[in-house]
Amino acid sequence: MDVETRSNPFGMDEDCRNCPALCDTRESVVHGYGDVAADFLFVGERPGETADRTGVPFAGDEEFHPLTRTLGRLGLCDLTSDPARPHLEGAYLTYLTRCRHPDRVPTDEEVDTCEPYLDAEIRMINPELLIPVGQRALWRLGAEYTTRSADDLRIEDLHATTIRGRGFELVPMCDPREATESRRDEWVHAFADVMASDYRQTKGRRER
Template sequence: MLQWKDLYEECSNCTSCRLSESRTNMVFGDGNYKSDLLFVGEAPGRDEDASGVPFVGKAGKLLEKALNSLDLHREKDYYLANICKCRPENNRNPKEDEAAACLQYLRNQVALINPKIIICLGAVPTKYILGKEFKITRDRGKWVKRKGIYIMPTFHPAAILRDTNKKPLFWEDLKEIKRVKEML
């Protein structure tokens, strides 16, 4: 297992898939790496690629605002990462080989953080963390415990921006995350 500095360096120099060819910045992660709460998205978008920081676009701002309203703050209460560390063109979902090339980095981050809770934001992280049999619409809001870690899939905040009917369910999931975090 690589330590933070070496892991960051390896990610920055990665050319394991075609996404490295068009990236502006590798997007490693952000927040409190000593937190017991980890949010995992699919891949950086345009704003994230430009800044090198995850969840800074419209969807990220929505997530941060919702979590702040629950008194959960990026700098002290959680860490954010993605399945892929480079942006797929046109913000498409990562392809199997792209995700496979990056999963080792996410696994290393999880080992270093040692979270008690992992939240899968959307279908892509749900697929790679919980398995292909899990479906985001059917299984969102349900806890799964693996290797002592509580894992919950929920909607990606970008899905809330596209379909506001999902907002009440997303909000319920976030309140449940806060409840479990306080319980652990």
């Protein structure tokens, strides 16, 4: 699969103007990127500065983003590829929101407005596991795919655990840019165990 196919593979609107307050602050509308046959779909809160510039979620500059570097340890990212357009196998990267404001996080309304894009990616990829990256993504995916209350969805407590959900299992990850090395190691070891398990047989939903 070539880079063009991996970047926004479903041809979503790259000139979206649904959030007027973001149209003048963004460089790119950052839709999902990666392997469309992925077993693992990673969801962050919003594009960072490099992702906004390149249009690729979790893109790096001269070095890999901490998330893609973590995926490299699991064989899901080729760490000899371009950090700005990493070669992923088995993983797909996306965000709750597609546009970056340099001075603030997205509003709840902006997250709601972008939700159809995320829902469409989840439906079309049909992954085995969802990985919320950070607290905001955990709240959103937890509300949609588990029966837990927001008070029970604390990323510090649920990092590197598996949550049985409705249709999908979630494996939350603390934001790797902010996590300590030991917390990143904890998630890698836990996810390696998940990858070695019969996770495809435990999700309780339709097969591809």
